[in-house]
Amino acid sequence: MKISIRQYQNLSKFFYDVAKLTFAGLAIGSVISKKSVSPFIFIAGLGLTIVFAIIAIWLDKEDRR
Numbered sequence: 001m002k003i004s005i006r007q008y009q010n011l012s013k014f015f016y017d018v019a020k021l022t023f024a025g026l027a028i029g030s031v032i033s034k035k036s037v038s039p040f041i042f043i044a045g046l047g048l049t050i051v052f053a054i055i056a057i058w059l060d061k062e063d064r065r
Contacts, residue, residue, distance in 0.1 A: 008059055015056035023049040 003011075026045035030037040 012056045012059040015052050015059065019049050019052035019056060022052060 022045060026037075026042065026049070030042070
């Protein structure tokens with residue numbers, strides 16, 4: 001299946017949004033939570049944010065077009 005340039009752009013935007021939402025959920029969750037956030041949750045959330053951002057950057061590269 002061939003993906004068009006517009007579909008790559010939309011997919012890239014999707015992964016940027018998922019990265020932002022993951023980070024926002026981590027930040028808001030740590031503020032709202034009465035207990036402190038465990039290091040595992042913090043590292044997992046930060047790692048997922050980075051993974052989603054890297055995927056978005058990879059999809060958004062100019063040489064793909």
